[in-house]
Amino acid sequence: MSIEEYYLPKSIEETIGILDDPGQDLLVLAGGTLAMPLINEGISTPQKVVGLKNAGLNYIDQVDGELIIGATTTLTQMESQEDLPILKDAAQAVGGWAIRNMATVGGNLFAPPPGGDFAVALLALDAKVVIASNGEERTIPINEFFTGFMTNVLDPGEIVKELRIPLPAGQTSYQKFGRRGANTPSIVTIAVNLRISEETVEDAKIALGAVGPHPFRAIKAEDSLVGKSLTEKNIQVAGALAVSESEPFTDPIASTWYREKMIPIILSRCLESIQR
Ligand SMILES: Cc1cc2nc3c(=O)[nH]c(=O)nc-3n(C[C@H](O)[C@H](O)[C@H](O)COP(=O)(O)OP(=O)(O)OC[C@H]3O[C@@H](n4cnc5c(N)ncnc54)[C@H](O)[C@@H]3O)c2cc1C
Secondary structure (H helix, E strand, C coil), X not given: CCCCEEEXXXXXXXXXXXXXXXXXXXXXXXXCCCHHHHHHCCCCCCCEEEECCCCCCCCEEEECCEEEEECCXXXXXXXXXXXXXXXXXXXXXXXXXXXXXXXXHHHXXXXXXXXXXXXXXXXXXXXXXXXXXXXXXXXXXXXXCEEECCEECCCCCCEEEEEEEECCCCEEEEEEEECXXXXXXXXXXXXXXXXXXXXXXXXXXXXXXXXXXXXXXXXHHHHHHCCCCCCHHHHHHHHXXXXXXXXXXXXXXXXXXXXXXXXXXXXXXXXXXXHC
């Protein structure tokens, strides 16, 4: 089966109107960097495609103390925003510039591991995901979005409309470790967002990518740091807990063993960069 109908709606209302038929064989297309190679290879054969390009979801805004990012905002656009430097680092960690010119913030939530490098930063920032459909709009914390390997909470007919991030963030750090310095799949990606008062951690958010079925928060590692200072010992404990919360895997990039070894090392680099 080849694509029979291609829609290019001009608003979110028009988009969700087209989606409002759960039985149809329809693919939502954002930047296309993940979806188009699959169509090209005949692995994905949707009957209908809805392109989000003109749906009015390309924006970065600040409203009521939140940074609002439309789902089709590109990673190149995220590189030039100044509100949250961690988002700049995370955008620059994805692919090469040609990919970032097309790849979208919303699309990154759907990247299978070891992808999802931008989503890791969104998790550490405690972003909310706004989901639109022909019914009511709903908003969920991003750590409730992922349900398994390439699965999420979206129901048929729903799309990701935007991300909302509370401002200001705490002290943040982002590290993607791969085989090369740039344009490389992840071995482990970690984002950290800490609130520290008088050398004591008051709140910790630690997100990991490429070491599980989807990007996730390492809650035990976070809890171990709250009420403590960033000593070498406390950092080591957090690293060991982060490993215990991960499900590293072997792929052509790295083995399970190597990913596991790198988790505490990359986490300590993140935490030490905040400490300095
Ligand atoms: C050469 C190459 C290098 C890459 N390197 C990296 C990397 O280093 N790190 C990384 O994380 N990723 C990487 N990727 C994967 C990909 O480019 C990014 O994850 C990108 O952010 C995906 O966004 P997109 O808009 O292109 O998604 P698309 O291909 O348009 O869509 C992907 C999937 O998400 C769904 N989708 C997209 N937007 C929405 C929405 N708003 N609502 C509902 N469903 C939606 C689509 O239906 C589709 O199933 C790479 C890809 C390539 C080809």
